[in-house]
Amino acid sequence: MNSPDNKKSILVLKDISLSFKGVKAITDISFNVYEGEICSVIGPNGAGKSSMLNVINGVYIPQEGTISFDGKEFTKMKPHSAAVMGIGRTFQNIALFSGMSVLDNIMSGRNLMMKANFWEHALNIGRAEKEELEHRQAVEEIIEFLGLQSIRKTPVASLAYGLQKRVELGRALAAKPKMLLLDEPMAGMTMEEKLDMSCFIQEINRNYGTTIVLIEHDMGVVMDISDHVVVLDYGKKIGDGAPDEVMNNQDVIDAYLGVSH
Amino acid sequence: MFYREAGKLVGSFGKDRRMLPLLEDRWLAVLFVAFMYFVVTAIASDYMFTAILIPIMVLGVATLGLNIAVGYTGQLSLGTAGFMCFGAFSAFNLILRIDWMTIPLAFFLSGMIAGGVGIIFGLPSLRIKGFYLIVSTLAAQFFAEWVFNAYPWFLNYTSSGVVSLPMHHYRVFPGQENTPFNAAFWYSSQGRYLVTLTVTILLVLACKNLVRSNTGRNWMAVRDMDIAAKVIGIPVAKTKLMAFFISTFYCGVAGAMYCYCYIGNLDFMIFNLRRSFLVMFMVIVGGLGSILGSFLGAIFVYAWPILITRGSDFIFGGGAIDTAFIENNSKIVVGTIIIVLLIREPGGFAALWSSSKQKLRVWPFAQ
Amino acid sequence: MDYAFFLEVLVGGLLSGIMYSLVAIGFVLIYKSSGVFNFAQGTMLLLAALTFVSLTERMVNFWVAFAITLMIMVVLGIIIERTVMRPLANQSLLSLFMATVGLNYFLEGLAQGVWDSAVHGVNLGISNDPIFLIDKFPVLGLDIIVSYFDMAAAGIAGLMILGLSLFFTFTRTGLSLRAVSDDHLAAMAVGIPLSRIWAIVWAVTGVICLIAGLLWGDRVSVSFTLTSAVLKGLPVILIGGLTSIPGAIVGGLIIGASEKLGEIYVAEWIGGQGIEHWWAYTTALLFLMVRPTGIFGEKEIERV
């Protein structure tokens, strides 16, 4: 891992505060994510990790603070513009389109690149068919990468949990994001599935150069794959740095071991 | 059993996304369409055309339209009959007031007009979600019922409130008078049937194309999980409005066909809330988010009372059972079926259909 | 502008609004307990009125008829809850709603099958004479005429509303109901007997249907049009926010007033009578555009 100085920040969060009906979820958090790294956000339950991701891609609008992504600064990110700028996302509680097949779910990840209008779609003329076939190719590459060939036409609702998570990753990947936000990508998985998933994450990071921000509880995995760890507790940042560095930080140790919540 | 799938290789993405992936289905579809065009046209009776085939197709198209909003996009709508009303009146006024207007063009334009109205009443969906949205489409329904009554211009100042559509309105293509396919032909039940059948097939094909395209995926994404849809960049607002537009386009065309092809006159009274609910029943019974289901639902809900009547006529002799009984009976049956289906098979008849088809595909095994 | 007339219309509207509120509270109760807008309520209203009328027409004593009808309504409510609502628990909002629409259709067929569709009269013995409120509001010095019946009906409805509000605010059942509407599973976890709550709610709804059915029936006769009460109640609870009893009261007043005022002042201007239906919905729509979950509805935070 390189030292932070010679790396370019892709995401800069400055003094973010978020509250719901007066209840503070995130207080004054700032951190940077560097281009091409795997950054883990860790912390006990209720530490504000998911809220943090929701702020980054505009699902929640923070009361204070600014976000800048890829050099552009925002006080108010919108989910749509986040997607347009190249922020992909998976959710803690799988947010797949349950009525659609694996293929269609991943295809829907490419909607931003499809330009045909609904007249073309209805008559299956012009760009409609051509785009559909082009993007199918790209989606099939993702299906192959994630090993989903045998279930491509299966409705996602009938899949096992671990596979659903994989499909969700595929959908996010289909948009060719510059940065991927993964909310507990390995939660509730068997050991083997976890191993697969962390391989996928590392391969995505290495092969496509995608910056990855992930929330994960499994410390083993976090230590293994992260370049950079940010620790939250009670909506505040208590640690930020290289994995081993952070793990030796007293506040972090307290939050995890000493003080029970 | 019936399907033979071994040795059927798919060699391109184009073939893989065919409307009907199974060879046997494609044959059935071709045979069915041919049958509808050549055999049915030749042999069906006037009663068959006007009391069974045409209304089922017309209501099927309306059901399909509603299904686009409710089944595919998850936007509750109770204004179907209202939107049909807009379509019907648009078609009438277009044909009445523009000399060169033909039926196909008028149908298309009335769909567009209804679609425009649909967009207006769909606008609140951008802010209002879930059950609250019902208010907007009900407003549309009641507005339609009111506006065509309040402004007699729409009815060409006919005092009775019902206009019988004249034969010269039935212009399908310019210069048709010197051909066998003149206004009298199109005015006949056979001609109306052919128009209805063609429009229905075109609309079904277009809908099938839509739902397997990006548009369709966006609809379903919004339906299944709109937050996730937003996060992956689907323009949720545009998607909803487009769904409303296309949904009401279908309803509008269905409304126009209802008057021109089915009842032969124009009457705002028939496009009441009750009819909206009837179409909603067709959606539920047929199956949410299914094209085939839309027609199965239309067939069942529409044909049940007819079946009872015919059956009783057959068993007890004509007129033995009064119409009120039949009406009540069909309400009870349809109501029960809706509840039972919702509890047992939320996918409606379409789900029953596809599961029996699946059984055929894995025959003799169970899964 | 004629202020007296305006006030008269407004008061008339508010009075009928109280009736709407009464119907709407029935919706709210069921919505809170089962999470569904009970579309069959209009028909239940009709059933109640029809049962009552057919009993009194057979010379059954008013109160006996009232008691019998009440019992039938409670039983009906419980049957509906058992056979339709419970198997559908945890289904999507749309399925639940459609189930009640189906139920409505079923009950309609049943009611017409049993009673045919003749129009019956019901007389509660309340005079329908107009009364002058001029003496009561001398300050404004205006002539305001209101129907005595409207006043009485509003009074009865108001009493019912008051009683129900108190019942559901201060009794254990009321508290349990609130817990149930927040979270079914959690409510069960803390030992709230869900089925008892449901039964109570459906029974109370039966009572509301009966009273509303009688008041309404007296005014417009007991016939099929009674089912349209549901269409009056709908915009009311949407404005109110689906789960709020105060919301239903306020919503009823708003819709009542807006309907009458619209009929008098707007209809002329846009060229036709009979706007009340869509006018009520447009009013509701306008409110919802400002507050998408109604005046008293909870704003949901989208959790992902």
Added chain:
Amino acid sequence: METFPSLLQQHITQRASHTALRMKRYGIWNAYSWQEVSTEVAALANGFAAKGLQAGDRVAVIGNNVPQLFFAIMATQSLGAVPVPLHADSNSEELRGMLVNCEAKFVVLQDQQQADSVMPLLAELLTLTQVVYVDTRGIENYKVEQLISFADMQKAGEAFASQNPNHLQQAIAQVTPDTDAFIVYTSGTSGAPRGAVLSHSNFLTIGQAFAEQEKLGDEEEVFAYLPLSYSSALFYGYTLWMIKGYTINCPESNETTMSDMREVGPTFLYGPPHFFKTIYSQINSRAASSKSKMIDKHLDGMMSKGRTWLGSKLVFDPIKDLYGLSRIKSAYVGGDMVSNEVFHFFRALGVNLKTTYGSAESAGCISVQEITEDALTAEENVVGAPLRGVDIKVSDNQEISFKGPNTFKGYYGDVAQSGQAKDAEGWVKTGDIGEFANNTLKVLERVDCKSSFSTGADFIPKQIENALKASPYIKDVVVVGEQRDHSVALIVIDGDTVGAWADMRQIQFTGLRELATKTEVVELISERVRDLNTKITQVGGSNCPPIKRYTVLNREFSVAAGEMTRSRKIRRQVIGTNNAKIIEALFAGEPTFDVTDSAGELVAQLRLETA
């Protein structure tokens, strides 16, 4: 006399536009005509030439069956060099021995997985000049100078061809039937891998004989799912294909093999016993789990009385269609003994299944069963009559030897071993025990697997094992009894079928580990064992003593631990060593056995049953 490259030339002149090869990828079947195949092959061959590949050099080919690897084999052979197909899933350790032994000059591999296995060995592989990869994903970022992509290789080839337009034709002309065509590493059920060297004529003469005898044409559709590292795959998947010019179809992935086979609907099929066993088990399990007993009854009736017309139309044809068996003209099982039950089942179903016998040393095929198309059963253990030109003899100790045009040249770089396997007259010992009479060969067991009790009585474990494996619920069995007074069995259940069986009875379980220790499951298996023992006692075969004690293992035999070969043949020695404690406990008559993990924690308790 032909060579593989000359056959390719023939196809271009005779059936240039005929589909040679299909590969399912990205969900669709991509087809290559013979013309396209030859263009690809020529470009690659020139690429090899450009990078210095000479006649006689070895090229290791590692990966799943994808068209490019077939091209690589053809291109290598075109230059007179020798392709060495290796298994796609092999790890560095497994590859090291073979790559060092064959002194590969080039490695052609499919994707990142194989690249990751080969990269650590680069320093040791002194002869290796270039590693060609087909799938660029992930590998393109590797900074290793030997790496070159398949496409770049072909580009280099095109450049080379424009300067040396005749090089390839000349090279092809110099390939003779006696040129080495393949080095096939035999995994062997015992011992370290050895590379059998086989010439073009080894494969092609026996292939011609087979194709004529079995009446293959160029319209066949063949499902090429077996890894080319198996000699049988080289024979059935490559040699016959090159001889007849029909169409082969490569599956998309391991998980999709079954559904891909259905899509292909092969007309000619070869598979090892476990392949047919899997289909057999699935059909039976699905039949058993359907609510009506009709199918079960039909299947039973079919097995005992043969098919009826109505039964075929209503039950068997649809079942065949579901598994892609409906177009099969004849199917072949080989590599190991198929259980009689399974064999009978397929024949009764209307699949013309025949047993075959072969080995790497015989270019994949020695004999094919001769059986009339409608015969339902055949004598057990029969593997048929030797193919044209092949001679068979059985020595005094019952070991089978063969001699013929398919006799291999020797083991690569191992004269001693070669001498041991092949005597001066050219007879090659197969290591199998069998009988040969009336031009019919029977194979009973591996030489080193014949067992004898301490009483001196011989018995053949495989016969008991095969009889038990007839049950769809039993995947593998190992019977042990060498130098003991009775035999015991280690039984591995089939997770899919037993799982379905348990689901039907609403038995809760989380995986094979738990399933295998369920009382109901042990009872299910016990029933099979009792049935078998009863049968044995009735028949009273001397080679086949009843099983005294047995246990149901809570795991499968592992390929990684060497308990099975990659083609899923069991390795007795390894299994015996790995399970020594359990076996001892069985012989000691203990009622249970505690399975512990590496830390000594109790993981499961196996029940040791007595029959």
